[in-house]
Amino acid sequence: MSTFEQRRRVAFAVARKDLTIEWNSRILVNQVAPFAAIIMVLFAFALDNEGILQRVAPGLVWLATLFSMLVVIQRTFAVESADGALDALRVAGVDPSAIFIGKSLALMVQLFALELLLVGTAVVLYGVEMSLVGFAEAIVTLLTATVGLACVGTLYGGLAAGARGRETLLPLLLLPVVAPVLIGATRATEAAFGSGGAQVSEGWPWILLLAVFAVIFAVVGSVAFGPLVDE
Amino acid sequence: MNSAVASPRGTGTRNTRILGILTIASMAFLALLGLVFSAEDRDQGSSVRIMYVHVPSIWVAYIAFGMTAACSAIYLSSRNRSLIWDRFAGAAGEIGVLFVAVSLVTGSLWGRLSWGTYWVWDARLTSTAFLFITYLGYLAVRRLGGTHRQRARRSAVLALLAILEIPLVHFSVRLWRSLHQEATVATGGTDVHMDGLMLFSLFFGLISFTLLFLWLVIHRQRSLALEDAMENRGLDAAIEARREEAVS
Known part of the structure; x- marks a missing residue:
């Protein structure tokens, strides 16, 4: 069996394990999703004007995504560090880049589900309207942004996992790094929603930025994850 | 380094004292140059003097x-992984954070005087703020604990990730700004005649601040070495005390 094949199997095993834990505990559905929804409601209270809400809906969707992502990442590494599971995997000689890819994949699935919910909330609560092309663009934006966010989140989440005070450290480390995703994804989503008179075609260059970000952190993450979590 | 660890009185050596005296003298001369000898700006008046601190x-x-x-x-690639490289990296990181803060504060004061506002969402300013936050995170990670x-x-690893992150942030912030408004600061300086x-x-400010940096970074590295040595010794002493307890 080639090392690539081995790595792929380990990565899928890790991802399946994370998603099974998630499926059985239902933290995402019962706690994180309501949290994300209440953020959207609170934004509406803070910006009490329908015209403004429609205009800034893309930015709010992505801000809510970032905040909920912090919770999800902490959760995904809490299950690892609670019983020293990550250390056990490393001691067992499991390739760290395979662990990285596996955990990123699981995170991608969870984030994508969250983002779909948030876009749905924006459509219902903020009165956003999309054309069919706009909808397709929104889906592509969600997918590319999710890959980048999941890779960065796994990388920095792993770093903060073994440490005391990680709850406060993760946002400080992660939010500056994901600023390009917030910028790119918000502009692309504005184009998809047509907010502020933006055209659908204006979104594609921003999606390219998101894709570049995703590729860079997928590659760098698989290299740097091992040294970062190795204790 | 070893002599610094052995010396109980401080982190100074003869060479750093010479460097220190040079630094203080050039800082004093810079203050004279900036505050007394150099002329006021035709448009900005005396506020232009902030430049001699802000830019350096x-x-x-x-x-x-x-x-x-x-x-x-160097630390990651060297075979013996000497901790002196780690301490130099940490010392430089701390000093860098300090001086970004100084330049952000002086910059916003200068901005208030010459453009009438403390902050503009210019690409360069925004990236600098990100630089500041990123290295605050780096310093926080250094204090996480664990072995040296x-x-x-x-x-x-985090410092190398930051090198990757900063150009990405700068690039995307520039894209973000270019769609909204022209940068007001970055383009303003090109046709200025000094x-x-x-x-x-x-120019003299750049030199004396560089001297100051060298002086600070050497001393900080040595005091970090002392801290590391103290932690090691504390651990040894604790183990020793525990052993004696067990024996008696």
Whole structure:
């Protein structure tokens, strides 16, 4: 069996394990999703004007995504560090880049589900309207942004996992790094929603930025994850 | 380094004392140049004097972060992984954060005087703010605890990630700004004509701040070495005390 094949199997095993834990505990559905929804409601209270809400809906969707992502990442590494599971995997000689890819994949699935919910909330609560092309663009934006966010989140989440005070450290480390995703994804989503008179075609260059970000952190993450979590 | 660890009285050696005296003298001369000898600006008046602190501060910050990255790379790639590289990286990181803060504060004061506002959402300013936050995170990771080797490897990897992150942030912030408004600061400086003494004062500021940086970074590295040595010794003493307890 080639090392690539081995790595792929380990990565899928890790991802399946994370998603099974998630499926059985239902933290995402019962706690994180309501949290994300209440953020959207609170934004509406803070910006009490329908015209403004429609205009800034893309930015709010992505801000809510970032905040909920912090919770999800902490959760995904809490299950690892609670019983020293990550250390056990490393001691067992499991390739760290395979662990990285596996955990990123699981995170991608969870984030994508969250983002779909948030876009749905924006459509219902903020009165956003999309054309069919706009909808397709929104889906592509969600997918590319999710890959980048999941890779960065796994990388920095792993770093903060073994440490005391990680709850406060993760946002400080992660939010500056994901600023390009917030910028790119918000502009692309504005184009998809047509907010502020933006055209659908204006979104594609921003999606390219998101894709570049995703590729860079997928590659760098698989290299740097091992040294970062190795204790 | 070993002599510094052995000496109980401080982190100074003969060479650093000479460097220190040079630094203080050139700082004093810079203050004279900036506040007395150099002329007022035709448009900005005396507020232009902030430049002699503002520009050298960000210059030092760039040198410091460059040094953090270089020392981190050396630490990770060298075979014996000497902790001195880690301490130099950490010392430079701390000083870099300090000087970014100085240049942000002086910059916003200067901005208030010459453009009437403390902050504009210009690409350069925004990226600098990100630089500041990123290295605050780096310093926080250095204080996470664990053994010195763990700290060294974690923070070295993080410092190299920061080198990757900063151009990405800068690039995307520039894209973001270019769609909204033209940068007001970055383009404003190109056709500015400076008279000879002003230019000399600025240049002299760069040199004396570089001296200051070197002086600080050497001393900070030595005090970090002392801290590490103290932690090691504390651990040894604790183990020793525990053994005696067990025997008696």
